[in-house]
Amino acid sequence: MNDEDRPLVLRQADLAAVESVPLSERNLPASTYEVLAGTAARHADDPALYLLGENGRDWRDADHWTYADLLGHVTQAANLYHSLGLTPGGVVGLLLPNSGATHAALFGAQAAGVAGPVNPNLTEEHITAILTLTGAQILVAAGPALDPALWEKAVRIAEALPALRVLLAVGGPPGPDTPGRYAGDFAALAAGQPADRLLSPYRPGPADLAAYFHTGGTTGTPKVVPHTHHNEVYMAWVLGCSGGFLGGSVGLAGLPLFHVNAVHVTGLAPFMHGRPVVSLGPLGYRDRALMADFWRIIEHYRVTGFSGVPTVYAALPPIPPDVDISSLRAGAVGAAPLPKSVRDSFESTAKVPMMEGYGLTEATCATASMPALDPRPGSVGLRLPYQRVKAVRVDADERPIADCAPGENGVLAIAGPSVFPGYLRPGPHGPAPDPSGKIFDGWLLTGDLGRVDQDGYLYLTGRAKDLIIRGGHNIDPGPVEESLLDHPEITAAAVIGAPDAHSGEVPVAYVTLRPGARVTEEELRQWAARHVPEPAAAPKAVRVLDVLPLTAIGKIFKPALLQDAIRRVVRTELDRAGLAAEIDMTTKDGRPHVLIRATGNAQPLRQRLERYSFPFEIEE
Numbered sequence: 001m002n003d004e005d006r007p008l009v010l011r012q013a014d015l016a017a018v019e020s021v022p023l024s025e026r027n028l029p030a031s032t033y034e035v036l037a038g039t040a041a042r043h044a045d046d047p048a049l050y051l052l053g054e055n056g057r058d059w060r061d062a063d064h065w066t067y068a069d070l071l072g073h074v075t076q077a078a079n080l081y082h083s084l085g086l087t088p089g090g091v092v093g094l095l096l097p098n099s100g101a102t103h104a105a106l107f108g109a110q111a112a113g114v115a116g117p118v119n120p121n122l123t124e125e126h127i128t129a130i131l132t133l134t135g136a137q138i139l140v141a142a143g144p145a146l147d148p149a150l151w152e153k154a155v156r157i158a159e160a161l162p163a164l165r166v167l168l169a170v171g172g173p174p175g176p177d178t179p180g181r182y183a184g185d186f187a188a189l190a191a192g193q194p195a196d197r198l199l200s201p202y203r204p205g206p207a208d209l210a211a212y213f214h215t216g217g218t219t220g221t222p223k224v225v226p227h228t229h230h231n232e233v234y235m236a237w238v239l240g241c242s243g244g245f246l247g248g249s250v251g252l253a254g255l256p257l258f259h260v261n262a263v264h265v266t267g268l269a270p271f272m273h274g275r276p277v278v279s280l281g282p283l284g285y286r287d288r289a290l291m292a293d294f295w296r297i298i299e300h301y302r303v304t305g306f307s308g309v310p311t312v313y314a315a316l317p318p319i320p321p322d323v324d325i326s327s328l329r330a331g332a333v334g335a336a337p338l339p340k341s342v343r344d345s346f347e348s349t350a351k352v353p354m355m356e357g358y359g360l361t362e363a364t365c366a367t368a369s370m371p372a373l374d375p376r377p378g379s380v381g382l383r384l385p386y387q388r389v390k391a392v393r394v395d396a397d398e399r400p401i402a403d404c405a406p407g408e409n410g411v412l413a414i415a416g417p418s419v420f421p422g423y424l425r426p427g428p429h430g431p432a433p434d435p436s437g438k439i440f441d442g443w444l445l446t447g448d449l450g451r452v453d454q455d456g457y458l459y460l461t462g463r464a465k466d467l468i469i470r471g472g473h474n475i476d477p478g479p480v481e482e483s484l485l486d487h488p489e490i491t492a493a494a495v496i497g498a499p500d501a502h503s504g505e506v507p508v509a510y511v512t513l514r515p516g517a518r519v520t521e522e523e524l525r526q527w528a529a530r531h532v533p534e535p536a537a538a539p540k541a542v543r544v545l546d547v548l549p550l551t552a553i554g555k556i557f558k559p560a561l562l563q564d565a566i567r568r569v570v571r572t573e574l575d576r577a578g579l580a581a582e583i584d585m586t587t588k589d590g591r592p593h594v595l596i597r598a599t600g601n602a603q604p605l606r607q608r609l610e611r612y613s614f615p616f617e618i619e620e
Contacts, residue, residue: 006273009241010453011374018241018385028237031204031229033074035236035272040071043274049337050301051100053281053290065100065204067274073158076188077108077504079193079200081363084183086137086380088202089113091212093136094258095127095154097282102168102257103267105140106211108190109225112200113137116213117258118612120150123533127153128160133213133224133424133431134205135163140186146171166174167469172270176414192245203582207220209433211414212424215361215474224424226433232265234417235264235364236272238384242369244305245273251325252278252306253297254285255472258482264365265307265332267432278303283311302327309333309472311503314342319349319460320366330355334380340610356380358458362444363387374579379457387437389458390443390449398447400440406454409461413443416443420444427469461591466558468497468505475507475537483531484509484542487524489517494546494556498565510561512548564591566614570594591615 007018029035039048040486048070051063077557078464081092092109096102107117116134134562139161141154158167158181165181172185182191193199204210208230211281234333239245253266270277278301280290290297294317297303313333321323331346334357336438339459343354358380359366367389368381383389391410392400404410419442422435427446429598438445450460450549467533468475477495482491492512509528513519524542532538574581574596581598594616602618609616 005360006240006246007385008230009140009369009382010079010243010372012371012382012457013374014371014386015382015456017365020288022589023234023386026207028230028239029377030233031111031208032107032210032232032236033078033198033204035233035268036071036074036107038274039271039274040067044068046274047276049100049103050272050276050278052297053283053287054281058061059290059293059297067271070103071435073104073190074107074111075198076190076193076195077104078111080186080190081109081138081547082198082200082202083193084138086113086165086374088200089208089383091116091134092120092136093134093139093164095139095150095157096143096170097142098253098262098279098284099170100279101281105170105186106257106263107268110204110210110232111198112202114209114226117211117263118214119145119258120153120395121366121499121534121536124157126533128157129225130212130214131157131161131164133426135431136227136497137169138160138166139164140168140170143169143185144174155164166307168513175209188409197560204229211263213258213361224431225420226422226424227364227420231364231418231420232264232268233272233376234386235366236268238386238418239269239366239369240273240531241263241385242331243372244330245270246274248302249275249329250278250299251275252280254280254306254308254312256284260359260361260365261307261334274299277279285315291315291328292317295319295325298328299323300323305332307332308333309504310342312472313346313354314502316346319481325350328352332357334359342611358460360448361444362420362438362446363414364497366422367414367418376457378451379459381458382582383452383456383458384418387414387418388446389414389452389456392443392445394445397506398445400443400445407451409451411441412446412450412452412458414446415443447564466496468495468507469499470500470505470507471503472535473536477507479530480507480509480537482540483533484511484524484528484539486531487519487527489513489519490524492556494548494558494561496561496565498562499569499612499614500540504613506540507537508565509542510545510548510564511542512545546557559587559592566592566594569612570596571610573605573608574598577608582603593617595619 045066046069047064049065052059090113106115142150144151149170166183168186170186206229210232211227213225215223221506251266251270255262309418330352331354355370358368370381391404392413394411395401400481421433424431425434466477480495481493490511495507495509499510521542529538549557579598579600581596584595586593596618602620
């Protein structure tokens with residue numbers, strides 16, 4: 001693929017022109033390794049990664065890898081896995097913060113087998129379940145010099161994995177007590193391998209699996225999402241159609257590499273198009289020292305764009321008056337509801353647009369992106385080339401029964417080269433992708449509610465079932481509810497995503513108690529914090545009700561609880577604004593809508609409510 005082979009979709013009309021050439025004629029690389037090899041052949045000495053936050057160096061003088069370096073490190077990692085007995089197509093589990101070693105470990109695993117990055121903050125039970133299901137043969141984890149607590153956790157997990165052969169550390173050695181299966185320090189061992197060729201005869205093709213990602217953060221039974229090399233190579237290519245990787249572009253990466261956004265939007269996609277990426281290091285957007293200098297980093301490296309969730313944008317520091325950020329072209333945002341105040345603040349101060357998009361792990365990463373020269377307010381963008389998107393009606397078993405008309409609300413469905421082959425499930429011959437219940441005649445049923453207009457623009461009106469998205473982190477309320485029901489005084493529990501000015505949503509629990517129970521709401525909240533699957537899932541509040549609202553067939557009716565949570569938020573903000581008002585709750589486009597009849601000057605209230613993502617109207 002030549003650098004100039006970058007068909008662009010900057011306007012709605014461009015989409016048909018791009019698709020006039022069949023995808024099969026685009027001559028895409030056969031694997032992610034071939035992507036890196038091709039770029040290194042064209043841009044050997046160009047910078048690929050600036051590694052901030054590593055080796056104690058000032059961010060102005062950070063280590064950097066050229067594309068020749070990146071390919072060499074990836075090749076050495078693949079050769080290390082082969083030397084340690086990884087079978088062709090075998091799985092390498094990764095429990096790592098972001099670093100140069102993480103890039104090498106991840107893409108090296110895809111060259112030699114299948115990469116299995118896992119969120120290190122999940123509970124040991126969930127990590128063990130994921131790595132057991134995938135059959136991980138090698139585990140690469142943060143060593144004691146990098147994260148002592150995570151290393152101890154990894155050692156315990158390694159002992160519980162039936163297929164594991166080898167444990168490696170990034171940031172070792174482990175000390176005098178060498179754990180079983182420990183083979184050594186990843187970087188040191190990889191450095192002893194050839195960097196100019198792959199030793200294994202295994203060469204993955206487009207249909208072979210490249211990676212296993214997991215959805216959600218707290219699912220009781222982990223859902224593992226396989227991606228093929230074709231899925232990932234296509235995604236890297238198609239993201240270039242946005243124009244974000246044109247000449248002079250520099251990306252900034254702060255999201256963790258166990259997340260598809262980081263792997264693709266600020267990883268494989270810029271790598272495919274020969275553009276540099278500035279990595280914020282192990283802590284990413286959570287690095288307080290680097291984030292304090294965020295705008296100076298933009299200036300120093302001439303960053304043109306970055307991708308984040310709404311909470312990242314909400315927490316950005318003020319722009320210093322003496323900083324030149326004229327290189328910045330746009331900010332990309334997704335993964336959570338975007339409060340209007342966050343958008344307005346960023347666009348008014350940074351003087352560049354905030355571009356929304358839509359995607360999900362089961363569709364590799366991205367399905368829609370806003371064309372730069374033809375945006376539509378309220379939409380999350382236009383479908384990406386070669387993907388198809390429609391809204392469908394579903395039956396009681398959540399199976400599609402009919403297509404919706406343009407502009408009609410339904411459940412969004414996706415087809416095309418980004419759709420995964422199905423969740424990884426155990427089988428008689430080992431785990432394998434299973435499309436049943438999720439993919440129907442090639443259409444991925446997302447569970448997200450929305451509509452598609454006659455021009456192909458997507459509009460979201462709801463999300464998959466009851467998923468809570470806290471600052472871009474997916475939380476399944478089911479396991480949280482299960483943990484609450486373990487409390488001896490709780491008889492019923494429901495957890496929803498309540499509106500939050502900072503995180504977009506936070507878990508809030510509604511419970512009923514046994515007759516005569518004397519436990520307080522605060523005691524229940526503290527108890528829940530100790531028993532939920534991970535810290536992010538801890539309810540911000542626990543509300544005790546006499547009864548939970550139910551549907552006609554006896555199911556808990558969560559929309560009524562969401563309305564209660566919104567009403568509480570509005571009343572709190574009314575009190576802070578010193579206003580009296582009547583509050584009416586309605587539903588528009590499947591979402592709660594608030595009508596406030598206020599007495600007095602409502603402008604302070606309006607400003608406060610714009611920090612939240614729910615729609616509202618104020619009558620004065």
